[in-house]
Amino acid sequence: MATLRDVAKAAGVSPATASRAMGDSPAVSPEARERVTRAAAELGYQINALARSLRTQRTNTIGLLLPDVRNPFFTELAYQVDKIAAERGLTVMIGNADEQAEQQDRYLDVLARHQVDGIIAVPQGAASQVLRRTAGALPTVFMDRDPGIPGTPTITSDNRGGIFALVDHLVRLGRRHIGVVAGPQSTSTGRERLLAVTDRLAHHGLDLPPAHVVEGDFQLDSGVAATEQLLGHGPLDAIIAADNLMAMGALMVLRRNGIQVGHDMALACVDDIEWFALVEPAITVLAQDIPGLALAALDSLTRQINGDAAPSVVVPMHLIPRASCGEAGRGMPTTPKEGAHG
Numbered sequence: 001m002a003t004l005r006d007v008a009k010a011a012g013v014s015p016a017t018a019s020r021a022m023g024d025s026p027a028v029s030p031e032a033r034e035r036v037t038r039a040a041a042e043l044g045y046q047i048n049a050l051a052r053s054l055r056t057q058r059t060n061t062i063g064l065l066l067p068d069v070r071n072p073f074f075t076e077l078a079y080q081v082d083k084i085a086a087e088r089g090l091t092v093m094i095g096n097a098d099e100q101a102e103q104q105d106r107y108l109d110v111l112a113r114h115q116v117d118g119i120i121a122v123p124q125g126a127a128s129q130v131l132r133r134t135a136g137a138l139p140t141v142f143m144d145r146d147p148g149i150p151g152t153p154t155i156t157s158d159n160r161g162g163i164f165a166l167v168d169h170l171v172r173l174g175r176r177h178i179g180v181v182a183g184p185q186s187t188s189t190g191r192e193r194l195l196a197v198t199d200r201l202a203h204h205g206l207d208l209p210p211a212h213v214v215e216g217d218f219q220l221d222s223g224v225a226a227t228e229q230l231l232g233h234g235p236l237d238a239i240i241a242a243d244n245l246m247a248m249g250a251l252m253v254l255r256r257n258g259i260q261v262g263h264d265m266a267l268a269c270v271d272d273i274e275w276f277a278l279v280e281p282a283i284t285v286l287a288q289d290i291p292g293l294a295l296a297a298l299d300s301l302t303r304q305i306n307g308d309a310a311p312s313v314v315v316p317m318h319l320i321p322r323a324s325c326g327e328a329g330r331g332m333p334t335t336p337k338e339g340a341h342g
Contacts, residue, residue, distance in 0.1 A: 002043035010039035061091045062301060063111035065104060065121040069096045071218065071245055073271045073288065074122070077143075080294035081120060088298065090117075097124055099217065105130035112138065118301045123147040125186035139304035143297045146188040153304075154312045155297045157288045159189060159270075162317030163196035166240065166268055166286050169319060171204050173326050175238040175266050179212045179230040181223055181250055183242035190215075193242045193270060212236065216246045223249020231257065238266035238325065244273050247283065266325035270317075282322035289315050 008018035013032055021028045021036035028036075039045075064081050066074045082092045093116060095107030101124040108130050111119055118139035123131055127147035134140060135152045142154045170178060180197055183190030198208050211233040216222030223246030230236060231253070239254075241247035247269030251261065259265050262281040269285055276283035292315045300310040321327050 002040075002045040004045070006043055007036060007039045007045050010043060011035040058117050058305075059115050060089055061093060061114065061116045063093050063095065063107075063114075063116040063119040063121075065095045065097060065107050065111070065119065067097050067099050067104075067122050067124060068218065069094070071243070072273050073244060073290070076290050077294060080291050081298065084294055084298045088302070097122075099124065099219070101125060101128050104128070108134045117305050120297045120301055125184075139301055141297050141300045141304070141310070143293060144189060148188075153300045153310045155293055155300060156188075156312075156314055157293065157317050158314050159192040159317070160196045162270070162286045162319070163193055163240075164200045165317075165319045166284075167197060167200035167204070169284075169321060169327075170238050170240075170266060170268065170325060171206070173266065175325065176206060177212075177234075177236050178206070178208065178238045178240060179233075179236045180208065180214070181226040181230070181239060181241040181246045182213055182215045183246075184217050185215055187218075190218075190242060197240060209234075216242070216249075218243045218245060220245045220249045222246060224253055226250070227253040231259075236265065238268070241267070241269035244269055244271040244276070244285070248273075251279075251283070262324050262326050268325055272320065277322065281324045283324045284322045284327070285320050287318050287320055289317065292316075 004018055005015050008015040011018060013036060017028060017032060018036050021033045022040065062085060064078060066078060068074055069078065078094055085092045093111060093114065095111065097104035097107060104124045105128055108119070112134060116138070119134060120141045120143055122144045123142055127149050131147060132149055135149050140152050142152055144156060146154045146156060178201065180194060182194045185191050185194070194213065201208050212230065214226035214229045216226045223241060226246065227239065227250040230239065239250055241250050247267065250267060254261055254265055254267065261267050267283060269283065272285040272287040276285055296313040296315060300313065303310040
């Protein structure tokens, strides 16, 4: 294998000049840089990434910690983060916490030992000691969920504005008795979405009885169990699921019970899946801007790695009305009109 000294000799420069040229140093003339680049290509020289990282104190590797890679939302999020990172010359190491704090903490320690330049994490519940330690030691961005660690930027969707738009949509369609398959209340997203449903129904003079709320865990089985429980607590004409997997569980139960979605019962959820547009009736969703979330997270992490301050960002959501609530329509922005939050 060719060495840097071989490249320098072939290019007619010193090893120090060759090293600076390979590192894009402005101290090297364009002519010398061209000779070094040409010699390296001809000799098949490969840059020693480990040696470079020791010099620059960077590995050009970041960590991405997700709660459940089986969830289509997080699968697409991982794809978008990896795509943008690759465009910036970064490699992504991905960990799956499986919605468990212990698994999350184990991956955080692994990523730290691999000396990643920074971490993007979708945290589990309240901030663990390991999560706090990691955020204090490495550039860190929290995405989708906020564990409440001051000084660490969060990239989240506008859950409140989005849910307000969804509830408004259901009320316009005449739905008044709404049940909620809520996300885990240990997560900020689970709490925010449930509170937003409650507040917006109150805005319309409607109540959300405790029996009309069942907490799930953002996974399919909990959507099945929660919907079965909701159907046993009085008449409903709409169900909102806090994520797509729980909505799948709700759809299974409604069909199994012969309840006609879009007529007898409206069904809507947060997060889209491609086949939601293909089922009959197509499922109304509150879609998150996944590319926008990924871009904001990478921008925030890059700023921190470069030693700059990074603000938190809230990304808008979009309501996509289909037919599952008794309507057929096209997507529309979710941001309510000025003053609508009041």
